[in-house]
Amino acid sequence: MKRLHKSGLRTLQCAAILAAGLVSSSAWAGIYNDGKVLLTGGVFTVDGAGGGGAVPWATISGYETRDGINGSAGFTYVNLPALQVSFYGVNVGLFDRVELSYVDSRLSLNLPNLQTVALVADAAGLDVGTDAWNSTLGMQTYGVKVRLFGDAVYTSDSWIPQVAVGGLYKDNRNVALIHTLGADKTKDYEIYVAATKVLFPISTLVNVTARYTSANEDGLTGFGYCNGGSQTDCHNKRKVRAEVSIAHLVAKNTAIGGEWQQHGSNLDGRSVNVAGLDLSGLTGLLGSAGLGGLSGALTQKKEGDWYDLFMAYAPNKHISFVVAYLMFGNIAVAPAQNGFYFATHLTF
Template sequence: MRQAERLAGLGGALLAGALLCADAAAQPAAPDLGKLLATGGVSQLEGAGGGGITPWALITGYGSRDSYGANAHYTAVRSQDYGLDAYGVAVGLADRVELSLARQQFRGSLAPLAQLRIQQDIVGVKLRLAGDAVYDQDRWLPQIAVGAMYKRNRGVGGLGALGVGNVRQLGAKDDRGVDYYVAATKILFEYSLLLNGTLRATKANQMGILGFGGDRGDNYQAMAEVSAAYLINRKLAAGVEYRRKPHNLGVDREKAYYDVFLAYFPNKHVSVTAAYAVLGDITVFNPQRQHGWYLSLQTGF
């Protein structure tokens, strides 16, 4: 309980610090689109700026440190037995603070979970602490940011015949929780390369879609996430991502996520990301390795 209270206090302090930084920033009349193309990243599945499955230290949008930027996104993931749709909005303030809202809608497509429906809401905050991934080319210090994601599961639909309407009835300890992370991102323009490492403290099962904690464990665990992207040209990037996840539920054979992706940035208002993702086993009811396609559209400034 004390650990949970300390972590909750840390999240509150992080949010308060981010809002103070945002309030201290000048209020420009219009966004300046001052950042280089693609340097805001794309929208990650939980709404943060970064790759497809992991947040980066980059602040979303194209607003410079004297301005702001914002975007909206929609992402679809399809595997053999499941589908996930995610959509949301995010804003970057003074290239220092990022605030995001996202909703995930998860569903089954094959028996015995063909009617399964789960929704989750996510509120995110990110604060850049040090470094500049673009302008610090003569230094090895990466851009470093800390962030938090508050997640609230909205319940389980389609399993009424089994008497299941909440993730706690599947073995989760809670239907809401907070992820905390620190991310470090380095862009090496000389090699057309972006490297990112993220360390996340989490109790979430399948990002929180199956709740938080469970019969196998209910403690925060540190999970590593890594990304690498190669800039083929100004508008096109290819890369890989890997994300470790805890295994808290007996009914969920949770495994790491990983993907290979291609992101296209025709201009500073639109980006399209396509990927092939491997999601591992998701439940014992459809016990096979899940894999399939990922497509995301982002629009903003």
């Protein structure tokens, strides 16, 4: 069963890449088009869906109309004080109705406290999914989005927004490190509903998304939580979380805006653990010994909501750039992770 599951994921990944490649080939020349208005398909999000930097919109990625197909490739780099994240992916929009996407994410950790845990674990012959010199989390995200009704661009005389429903399947590769951080699952699904409206009189796009998920840090640090470092007392309760994007067009090819993405509290205050051993007792012992700084370093902070302020620039319909300042707050044992984001989105 597991073999069939992995095979299915590989097939979906290959299909998404092949579909994006075929869009630009002569085989699709008859149905390829790019008739939509500049920037209205959104840019490439960290989940691969068309939208803002982090929030999926109801619009279908690319510039295809109802008569054609358009494909995209995206790259995003996020530089934070203790973390660096890169996202590579492709998506394809089909007849302005369906969107398929795939993203590979790499999260590099530069956390002395986790490096200390790794050294202790190595000395004890335990695998915690990290080492003293190179800690990396990798995640693959497969997505599909379907426009249900409405048109965010061409029905400006109506208050009915464009509405779409989407699904994401996320699969983390570093199982041991996810469990070291206290999460329940390394792979899970998310469902979202997005509503998008373009207000042409004030050149502004407004999007509201509701996401049904149990993700920690968008899934990069797993899903749900386990009590006491045990993989037997685990919980993965999904909840609906809100997300908002606002983008204002300052020129026909330039937009500025901001986003907010609500996050959960699954791992708040939980100690990292080694091979199922909860370090809460150790952190208490260190605190009583006057080593509270190290004690606190082994305890995960309150997970913060994600905010960003961005500027998107598209010189033409084939390429766009996004620069943003991110306010991610606390991530795992790393406090105040705020920094810059750069993304490029190629459409063909």
